[in-house]
Amino acid sequence: MDTARVRLTATTSGGGCSSKVSSADLATVLRDFPAQDDPDVIVGFATSDDAGVYRLNDELALVQTVDFFTPIVDDPYDFGRIAAANAISDVYAMGGTPRTALNITTFPIEELGHATLGRILAGGAAVAREAGVAILGGHTVKDDEPKYGMAVTGTVHPKHAITNAGARAGDVLVLTKPLGTGILANALKKGSIDEEQIAPAVRWMTTLNRAASLAMIAARVHAATDITGFGLLGHAFELARASGVRLRIVASKVPVYELARELIAVGIAPGGSRSNAREHEVFTTFEAGIPPDLRLLLSDAQTSGGLLIAVPPARLSALLGGLHQPDALAAVIGRVELGTGIAVDA
Ligand code: CO
Ligand code: CO
Ligand code: CO
Numbered sequence: 208m209d210t211a212r213v214r215l216t217a218t219t220s221g222g223g224c225s226s227k228v229s230s231a232d233l234a235t236v237l238r239d240f241p242a243q244d245d246p247d248v249i250v251g252f253a254t255s256d257d258a259g260v261y262r263l264n265d266e267l268a269l270v271q272t273v274d275f276f277t278p279i280v281d282d283p284y285d286f287g288r289i290a291a292a293n294a295i296s297d298v299y300a301m302g303g304t305p306r307t308a309l310n311i312t313t314f315p316i317e318e319l320g321h322a323t324l325g326r327i328l329a330g331g332a333a334v335a336r337e338a339g340v341a342i343l344g345g346h347t348v349k350d351d352e353p354k355y356g357m358a359v360t361g362t363v364h365p366k367h368a369i370t371n372a373g374a375r376a377g378d379v380l381v382l383t384k385p386l387g388t389g390i391l392a393n394a395l396k397k398g399s400i401d402e403e404q405i406a407p408a409v410r411w412m413t414t415l416n417r418a419a420s421l422a423m424i425a426a427r428v429h430a431a432t433d434i435t436g437f438g439l440l441g442h443a444f445e446l447a448r449a450s451g452v453r454l455r456i457v458a459s460k461v462p463v464y465e466l467a468r469e470l471i472a473v474g475i476a477p478g479g480s481r482s483n484a485r486e487h488e489v490f491t492t493f494e495a496g497i498p499p500d501l502r503l504l505l506s507d508a509q510t511s512g513g514l515l516i517a518v519p520p521a522r523l524s525a526l527l528g529g530l531h532q533p534d535a536l537a538a539v540i541g542r543v544e545l546g547t548g549i550a551v552d553a
Contacts, residue, residue: 213281213283213319213320213323214281215278215280215281215282215283215286215323215353216278216279216280216281216392216395216396217281217396218277218278218315218318218319218352218353219277219278219352219353220277220352221277221477221479227276227435227436227437227479227508229482229483229486230255230437230441230445230486231486237252240252247261247262247263248260248261248262249261249262249268249365249368250301250368250370254370254371254372254445254449255371255445255448255449256301256370256371256372256432256445256449257272257296257297257298257300257301257371257432257433258270258271258272258297258298258300258301258303258359258361259271259272260301260303260363260365260368260370262365265365266364266365267362267364267365268362268363268364268365268368269360269361269362270298270301270303270305270360270361270362270363270368271358271359271360271361272294272297272298272358272359273294273311273356273357273358273359274290274293274294274297274356274357274359274435275290275294275311275312275354275355275356275357276290276293276354276355276356276510277352277353277354278353278355279388279392279412279510280392280395280402280405280409281395281402282326282402283323283324283326283327283330284326284327284329284330284333285330285409285413286327286330286355287326287327287328287329287330287331287332287333287334287355288330288331288333288334288412288413289330289409289412289413289510289511290327290330290331290355290356290357291308291330291331291332291333291334291335291338291356291357292334292412292413292414292415292416292511293356293412293435293510293511294308294356294357294358294359295308295334295335295338295340295357295359295415295416296415296416296433296435296511296512297359297433298359298360298361299415299416299417299419299420299433299514300369300416300420300431300432300433300514301361301363301368301369301370301431302363302367302368302369302420302423302424302431303361303362303363303368304339304361304362304363305338305339305340305359305360305361306339306340306341306360306361306362307340307341307342307343307359307360308335308340308341308342308343308357308358308359308360309342309343309344309345309346309357309358310328310331310342310344310345310346310347310355310356310357311345311346311354311355311356311357311358312324312327312328312345312346312347312348312353312354312355313347313348313349313350313352313353313354313355314327314347314348314349314350314353314354314355315349315350315351315352315353316349319353323353324347324353327353327355328345328355331355331357334413334415335357337415338415338417340359342357367424369423369424369428369430369431370430370449371430371431371432371445371446371449371450372430372446372449372450373429373430373450373517374429374430374446374447374450374452374454374517374543375429375450375452375517375519375543376452376543376544376545377519377520377542377543378429378430378517378518378519378520378542378543379517379518379519379520379523379539379541379542379543380443380454380456380515380516380517380539380540380541380542380543381514381515381516381518381523381526381527381530381537381538381539381540382434382439382461382462382513382514382515382516382536382538382540383416383419383513383514383516383530383535383536383537383538384411384414384434384462384509384512384513384514384535384536385411385462385463385464385513385536386434386438386439386461386462386463386464386467386504386505386507386509386512387408387463387464387466387467387468387504387507388408388411388412388464388467388507388509388510388511388512389438389476389477389479389480389507389508389509389510390464390467390470390471390475390476390477390480390503390504390507391404391405391408391464391466391467391470392405392408392477392510393475393476393477393480394470394475397475399470399475400466400470404466407464408464410533411511411513412510412511413511414511414533414534414535415534416433416513416514416535417534418529418530418531418534418535419513419514419516419530419534419535420514421529422526422528422529422530422535423514423516423518423526423529425525425529426518426522426523426525426526426529427522428516428517428518428519428522428526429517429518429519430446430449430450430516430517431514431515431516431517432445432446432514432515433512433513433514433515434509434512434513434514434515435508435509435510435511435512436479436508436509436510437483437508438480438483438484438487438505438506438507438508438509439456439461439505439506439507439509439512439515440456440483440487440491440505440506440549440551441483441486441487441506442515443456443515443549444487444490444491444548444549446515446517447547447548447549448547450517450543451547452543452544452545452546452547453543453544453545453546453547453548453549453550454541454542454543454544454549454550455541455542455543455544455549455550455551455552456505456540456541456549456550456551456552457540457541457551457552457553458497458501458505458551458552458553459553460538460539460540460541461504461505461538461540462536462538462540463504467504467507468500468504471500471503471504472500476503476507477507477508479508480503480506480507480508481503483506483507483508484502484503484506486506487505487506487549490547490548490549491548491549491550491551492548492549492550492551493551494550494551494552494553495553496553497551497553502551505551513535513536514535517543523539527539
C-alpha cells in the first residue's frame with residue numbers, strides 16, 4: 208500500500224494512551240497478584256507509579272517501564288516520535304536518566320507495508336537519539352492493529368528517585384504540558400479536524416519531558432508523575448493516594464488546548480475520557496459551577512502528557528525558573544492538603 212494514503216488512525220478502534228485498560232479493571236485483575244518482598248525493589252507496582260525502581264547497589268538503581276499503544280495520529284513518523292517520547296517519559300517522571308530501550312511493535316505488514324513500519328521505527332529512533340537512549344533491539348508481532356512503543360531502562364541514585372508517594376501538605380502543584388490530546392486525537396480520527404489543526408498538540412506530544420525532569424531534580428521536589436491515559440484527575444489521584452494526601456486543583460488554572468475546549472462544546476469527546484470522568488467522580492469533589500465540559504477535560508486521556516509535580520513552596524521559584532517553553536509550561540494549578548482524594552475549585 209502507498210504510505211501516503213494510509214490513515215493510521217483509521218486502522219484501529221482506539222488511539223494512544225486512551226486505549227489503556229482502565230485502572231479499575233487493572234485493580235480487579237491485580238488483586239490476587241503476589242506482593243513483592245524483594246528488599247531491593249524500591250518502587251514496585253503497589254503505588255501505581257510511573258516506573259519500577261530496583262537497587263543494584265548503594266549508588267545505582269534501575270528505572271524500568273514499558274508503554275505501547277495504537278496510532279494517535281495518521282503520520283507514521285509522528286506516531287513513532289510520540290510513542291517513544293511517551294515511553295521514555297516514565298523514566299523522566301521518576302527523576303531518572305533514560306539509557307536504553309527495546310522496541311515493541313505489532314503490525315499488519317501485508318496490509319500496511321514495509322515503508323509505514325519503517326517510518327514508525329524511524330520516528331521512535333529519532334526521539335530516542337534526542338534523549339540519549341540507545342535502542343538495543345525489539346520485537347515485532349503480526350496483528351490486525353498497528354501498535355508501537357518501548358520498554359525503557361534508566362538509572363537513578365537509589366535515594367533520589369522521585370516517586371508519586373512523597374507529596375506533603377503545603378506543597379504546590381505544577382503541570383508542564385496542556386491537556387486535551389485525547390479529545391484532539393479522537394476528533395482527528397473522526398475527521399472533524401485535520402493534521403494542521405492537531406499540529407500544536409503533536410509538537411507537545413513529541414517534546415521530551417527531559418527539561419521538566421531536570422528542573423524538578425534541581426529544585427529537589429517532593430513528588431511527580433506524568434499525565435497519560437488516566438487523565439489529570441486519574442494520575443493526580445494515584446499521587447494523592449500513594450502520598451496519603453489530598454490534592455486541590457484550581458480548574459481555571461489548568462492549561463488546556465483551546466481547540467479541545469471547542470470540540471467538547473460541540474459534543475466531540477472520546478469514550479475513554481468519558482469513562483475516565485465517571486471513574487473520577489468517585490474520588491473528586493467539584494466546587495459548584497464547574498461546567499461538565501471542563502470536568503471532562505480534567506479527565507481526558509492524555510498521550511505523552513506533561514509532569515505533575517509537587518514542590519515545597521520554598522523551592523517553587525527555583526522550579527518555575529527551570530521550566531520554560533518550548534520544552535515545558537510552568538503552570539501552577541493547585542496545592543497539596545491534609546486529607547484524601549481530589550478537590551477541584553472553579
Ligand atoms: Co507515567
Ligand atoms: Co506509562
Ligand atoms: Co514518579
